[in-house]
Amino acid sequence: MGIMACYLSLNDALANEVVQLDNSSIITKIEQLMEDRLCPVYEMDKCWDGLHFLLTGVSASHPIEDDPLSEAIVGVHVLDTEDFIAVIGSDELPRILASLQAVDRIALQEHFNLSAFREQQIYPNTWVDEETDERFEELTLELQNLISFYERSRDQGHDILVSIY
Template sequence: MGMRAAYTLVDELTLDRLVSLAPEVLVSTLEDLESGGSPTVYLDKMWDGLHFLLTGVSAASPRDDDPLSESVVGVHVFGGEDFVGCTENDELQTIIEALDSLDRDEVIGAADFTAFAKAGIYPNIWDDDPEILRRELTDAWDAVASVHRRAADEGHHLVISIF
C-alpha cells in the first residue's frame, strides 16, 4: 500500500490529548480514532499532487503561512517520524477562503503533468492519462475543501496524517 493522507475531525479535548502524546504512540492513537468512527476523509495518493498543484512545491517542503499549502498539510506539525499536522478551528476559514478564491477547473485544466514528474511528486503516475489525473485531482480538491468546511461548520479541529 502506498502513502495516503487522512483528515480527521477532532474536538478540543481530543486535540489536547493528541498534542500531549509521545510520537511513537501518536499514529496508533490516530488509527484508533479513525477505526473508532471519528469522521475521516482520505486522499489516498493525490495529496502531494494536490499540494504541488496549489503551491508549485512538494508537500515534503510545505510553505509556512500559505493557506493553500496548509489545506493539504495543516498549519501546525507534530513531532515524530510520521507526518502529522493539525489545523485548529479558528484557522480553517482562512484556508477555506484561499481555496474558494481559485477557479478549481481552471487551475486543474492548466496543470502541466510533466512538471509534476520533473519535480518528483508522489506518486510516480504523472505520465498516466491526463484526463484521469485531472479527475483524481478534482476529487482530491473537493475532498479537502469539503472536510475543511465540515470541520469549521461543526466547530472541530482537523488532524492531518500522511504515511
C-alpha cells in the same frame, strides 16, 4: 500500499488529548480513532502531494509557511516529523477554507502539465501524459472533497489532524 494522507476532524477534547501525546503514541491514537470511527475522517489516499503541487507549484515535502493552500494539505502545526503529523486549529480553518474555495479551477486546468509533476518527482510517480484528463479530474475531486470535509469541520468548530505516512 504507499504513503497516504488522512484528515481527522477532532472536537476539543480529542484534539487536546492528541497534542499531549508523545510521538510514539500519536500514530496509535490516530489508528484507533480511524478504526473505531471516533471522529469524522477524510482519506485522500495518495493524491496529497499531487494536490499540493497543483495548488502551490511545489511538492508537499517543501511546505510553504503561511500559505493557506499549502497548509490545507500538510497542516499548520507539526506534531511529529518522522511520521508526518500536523494540526490545523479550528480558528485557522476559515482562512484556509476561503483560500481553497477561491481556487480558480479553469486556471488550474490551463496550467496542468503532467511532465512538471514528473520533473518535480511528485508522489506517487504515476503521472502519465495519456491520463491528463483523468488525473486532473481526480485531483479536483479530491480538492472538492477536502473543501466539503473542512466545511463540515468548521461548522462543528473542530480542529483538523493531518496524518501523512
